[in-house]
Amino acid sequence: MNPSVVFIADRNRGRTPGSSPPRFPGFDVLNEVDRWDAVTAGVVLARLTPSPELSFFTGVEQATAEALCDQLLAQHEEPRIPVAALIDVRLATGETDGWHYADMPEDAQAWRQTLAFLDNDAKRQGGTSLSQLGQQQQAALVQAVQELDAQSWHGLPATHVWSLWTRYACTAFYSHPWAWNEIGFPGPAYPRGYKNMGLDAREKFEVADAANTDPVPWTRRAEAAKRRQAAAVTGESS
Amino acid sequence: MKLGTNLSLYGDVRDRNESAWLLPSSPGFPHRLRDEMTRYDERDEVDIVIVGCGAGGGTLAQRLARAGWSVVALDAGPFWDPETDWVSDERGSHSLYWTDPRVISGADPVPLGSNNSGRGVGGSMVHYAGYTPRFHPSDFATFTGDGVGADWPISYTDLRPYYEQLEQELPVAGQDWPWGDPHSYPFHAQPISGNGDVFIAGCEKLGIPARVGPVAIANGRFGNRPRCIYRGFCLQGCKVNAKASPLITHIPDALAHGAEIRAHCHVSKVLVDDHTGRATGVTYFKDGIEHRQRARMVAVAGYSIETPRLLLLSASNRFKDGLCNDDGQVGRYVMVQGAPQTAGRFEAEVRMYKGPPPEVSCEQFYETDPAKPYKRGFSIQTVSPLPITYAEHVVAQGHWGESLREYMRDYVHWASLGALCELLPLHSNAVTLSDEVDRHGLPVANFHYSMGENDKQLMAAAQTKMEEILRAAGATETMTIRRFAHLVGGCRMARSPKDGVVNAEQRTFAVPNLYITDGSVLPTQGSANPALTIMSLAARVADHLTAHQHTGPAAAAEARHG
Incomplete structure (x- = not known):
């Protein structure tokens, strides 16, 4: 793999936004980056390093x-x-x-x-x-x-x-891989695809939900x- | 008879449309075909210039090129290569949508862009889900049958042979279909994912029939098109070439038969000779420069927003209020389907992002139920929003901040169903020209939309039914986002110019050599996704045109060159 890709991926290992304990412990979409197609990888990884110099907002x-x-x-x-x-x-x-x-x-x-x-x-x-x-x-x-x-x-x-x-x-x-880590979504899936369909069926790279908390009662309060x-x-x- | 188990039927499709065999066996688009494409001079008077290369324009181009017509098809967007231009990512698929400015208004303004508007060769079918149901026979006469909507100047039986042809060419996979005109599909239904399992389980509990399909993804290889890999990004353009769009189902065959596909060409005007009353070609912008293509016939296939806009922009001394608009019909009766989506929470992990979003459908509530206060009905299908779209569902409940994050962390536990409600055509739901202009200085479309009372009742009924199904399957919570899907109408077909813009053959009443071959000609929309019907109508127009080819433009060209 391209060394700069490895560098970006390593710096973002397993991150989720904020410091709450993750619902999907150890899940890291970037573990699979070498199984993404190059065009998609380029587009997604660019989000990890946006320029801090903004050009539209004052x-x-x-x-x-x-x-x-x-x-x-x-x-x-x-x-x-x-x-x-x-x-x-x-x-x-x-x-x-x-x-x-x-x-x-x-x-x-x-x-x-x-x-x-x-x-x-x-x-x-x-x-x-x-x-x-x-x-x-x-x-x-x-x-x-x-x-x-x-x-x-x-x-x-x-x-x-x-x-x-x-x-x-x-x-x-x-659109950000840290957010995908937080919600258990593996992101890009080409050319890999998915093989294990059905309720509670997971791929090797998917991680089970450790909390399984219904958000409805909590958000109501x-x-x-x-x-x-x-x-x-x-x-x-x- | 199923394709894949019946080689003679397979061969029959290939004889009519070789597209799937012209694609490379590795992913992407056949670049050699594109590089060696016929290129006409702008001064050539081609047999037909087609505006738009989506469901309608792409199908028409393939049929007419095969019949020996000289065809130039223009598209405002790119000529895609799925392998290098598309990504397996929701946010990164923005360029697939028509994102030139447009204004939306009315009591129920309808968001456009990613929801319903394509740009580039393949059109909106590049990012449609892939559902390809037929309309029901009742759809063609709702005014006579139900006292609402409008009657078409054609009937279901006029369209049936074309439905059959297109289902083979896409091809469509699905179980035997019990609704409307019962029929079977060329490919067996696909295996389904957790989201489809939930829908079927809920329907079984309630005794509601549901069926897998109809989905334009072959169950297995088709020509050089590989099988589906269950990637789940159907709405972001199929990089695999498994899901059908005109880019891979009709454009390759059109190129092989001499059609020129001219991308990045934004058509600005249909030219009409005010003396003869005939169309003479189009003008278009490419890289900021205005060009002109001469043609003996023009077909507009820009869909329900851009087709009316183009006709309105094509006003002339003879047609002061817009081309074909003497009776004020251009841009009128634009329809969207009411498309509420209901999600349900399950103890189990559903992980609805896995597998194609289009899997299972139910058309049990499609027609008018005399016991209900409303007319016509709705269908229900699986949908599987990816995270950005799913966040919209959560925000629609009023959640933001920590609540939004908490709902999103629970994403893997939710299954989603979507309804398509037949909202009725209204004269006041219209595309007009706005004061705003696009980058070419052309006024943009303003799409005004408001629902009627029947429409609101249907939306509510569909939501209740989806909640019942999800609860029956074991959902402990449900949430619904009210939204719209698809576009049709705006230049509808009718028996008389007082009621529409085109006749039963989709020829404009006003200009004898100007056709409209897209979804804007539909007088009503049923509760079916419109893609298959738009393609079938275009194939029917092509048959009509080529049946007269000995006296039509192609023969004239032959005489001239010969």
């Missing part, structure tokens, strides 16, 4: 974008998937989803505007920008946009703003708590 926008993406994807500790940097690459090259809502500007413009709106909201909370607020205040601001639903947020339909942010953020995060907390934060400042 410095101010970058800080706000990173704070927003950290909230949307609960990246509160290292190692972090560089979500804002991956979004920056798309916006710099104009790689949209091929449509935008008639009541929204085109995507690049919409990102710039909505990041500025978030900083405006942060100023109203007594901060200077979103990134300068505490975690709970940031979460409350983001939550407030989601809760507006179809209503207007700074003149844009909040639900369409939410769609823009989450589409770009999730696309970046779940966590989201109720988050809403209470947001209400308290917003209440304090108003």
